[in-house]
Amino acid sequence: EVRLVNGFSSCSGRVEVYHDGQWGTVCDNGWDIVDTEVVCRELGCGPAVAGWGWAWFGPGSGVIWLDDVQCTINSSSLSSCEARPWGTHSCNHWRDAGVICSGNSYSPTDQVRLVNGPSRCAGRVEVFHSGQWGTVCDDEWNLADAEVVCRQLGCGPRLSAPRSATYGQGTGQIWLDNVQCSAYASSLSNCRANSWGNNNCHHSQDAGVVCSVDTHISEHTQVRLVNGFSPCSGRVEVFHEGEWGTVCDDYWDYVDAAVVCRQLGCGFPLFVLYWAAFGQGTGRIWLDNVHCEPDDPSIYSCRANSWGSHNCRHYEDASVVCLENSDSATDQLRLVNGSGRCAGRVEVYHNGEWGTVCHDDWNLDDGDVVCRQLECGSAISTPESAVFGEGSGVIWLDEVQCTAAAHSLSSCRANSWGDNNCIHEQDAGVVCSGLNKNRKKSQTL
Structure with missing residues (x-):
């Protein structure tokens, strides 16, 4: 058994394991993102965001059960990973390991995002299903449904449930219609609704949400x-x-x-x-x-x-x-239409609108900056020619040339915003190592 203690959610905290009738902690010697990934998966808490040492979530008490943990990405549980014998260690509780998981289930039907709003906690509702993002129709859409979305995203209580494409019309599939959530639903995909893709709507009816965390109206x-x-x-x-x-x-x-x-x-x-x-x-x-x-x-x-x-x-x-600097519009970045948050079409937020990046001069140096900015490791590949589908709207960046020292994509050298000679068939993409942990990472987080 494994649990996370003293965190700010059920999917973050100090790592504790149950052995020989009592709970104990894990030493941070060798603790890395692969070990963290195993814990998050074992708890059903989605992909790992970060792994911490030095008792980040406070020192535990009692036995230190595990030290020098070395999981592989295929490990089924923390207790199945290679480590010193139970209770053998060279640590004290100020070295207790911690974990922050994304909190999102690995099930694609549990992925939800808010798009085209002023922040991640307000915008058009989009859900991920069958390998692609799509919208939600506003039929029966109400504050109870919005409450579930806000809670799922960690954005505090809902303020409103806008209808009629208040945050712009989406593209592609309308995945959900006639959504009717109960107060106890853990995610939008757990709410009662028509079957996936069964709707009688147009994108002019796309539903939206405004949560309390990112709006300062009082x-x-x-x-x-x-x-x-x-x-x-x-x-x-x-x-x-x-x-x-x-x-x-x-x-x-x-x-x-x-x-x-x-x-x-x-x-x-x-x-x-x-x-x-x-x-x-x-x-x-x-x-x-x-x-x-x-x-x-x-x-x-x-x-x-x-x-x-x-x-x-x-x-x-x-x-x-x-950890994140998401207040600056020019520093907002996302990967769209991939298999998770660490792979997909590159999109940046500027002047109140999301747009794409042209693949002219696009390379691994640029991809590394994107992956680092998103806390997704390093770039494995930088697909060109709209491998993750064509975007819509503005192509914001062209001729991007990042250096290794760049802290965000918007700080890299490029044409001025919106100045390009491209079409969306040239939209750039990135695949980061955060989704491909096939080998043990050597560094300690």
């Missing part, structure tokens, strides 16, 4: 990161009674930071920081002794002292560095 959803090196890093500030103020670092921890990162659409916390790491704020210290739960939709819903009640100074301002 003061009680506003949070920002200040003075950092990106929109997803910095000093945490919240808005209350018409004024921005800081958060004291008393009891500030990974779960609290995870709520903030998710609320901003910035992925997971990479570093949870104290003592005004990004400089001291000014004005009010609004929150102290914050205690968030993993499923809190925003920092405003977390337990804390009453507003403005604290025993702190600004040199105790809390900060965070989130």
Whole structure:
């Protein structure tokens, strides 16, 4: 048996295994993405996002059962992987291994995304079935259905369920019609609906969703990161009674930071920081002794002292560095129509619209930047000529020439946005190693 403890969801946390009648931890010696992948698959938590050492999710207690774990991609469970004998190790609990899984089932029918909106938590609803993405008809579409989508994506409670292609008309298949979700449905594919592809709709009826995490329509959803090196890093500030103020670092921890990162659409916390790491704020210290739960939709819903009640100074301002930088429109990137999130047609978000990349000068250096930006390893191949299908709309980038130091596709040298001599038959694609883990990775994460 294996479980994940002290994470921000059921698919993240410290790795613990059950042996000889008791639970114990796993040492991070040799812990890598292949081992992480086996744990995520064993738990039904979808592909691995990251594997962490150094007790990222807090040190455990009791026995350290496993050390020097060496799984292969075909290992059926963590206990079947090569390792030292049970209980033999050279570690302490500050070396306990952790895992972050995607939380999405391997079943393609459980893949859902929101497209063409201002962020990953608002847009046109699309589902993956039979190897391709398609839309959802708005017949019977309502707030209960939207709630399931928002929960499945980790985007907090739903705000609205727009109809009539509010976020633009999709292309290809309309996979679902007459969706009727119950409050307990774990995913959109578990809701009652017509059979796949059976509909009487047009794309002018494509359904949409707006979740609470990424929309700031009232003061009680506003949070920002200040003075950092990106929109997803910095000093945490919240808005209350018409004024921005800081958060004291008393009891500030990974779960609290995870709520903030998710609320901003910035992925997971990479570093949870104290003592005004990004400089001291000014004005009010609004929150102290914050205690968030993993499923809190925003920092405003977390337990804390009453507003403005604290025993702190600004040199105790809390900060965070989130794993992803998804606030910048020019840094939004996705792979479409592949077998998972780490392979497909390359699409970038610019000027409020998703578009494709022309394959002129497209090569492995460019693909490596895409894979690295998406946390998908390195590029295995960079297919040209719309191998993953032709896109639609704007071709945003042409003549891309990335260097090894580029941190995102939008930072690579290329023609100006939208300047190209291409057609969609030349759309570029990428296959990253994140989907092809046939050999043991040597590095320790």
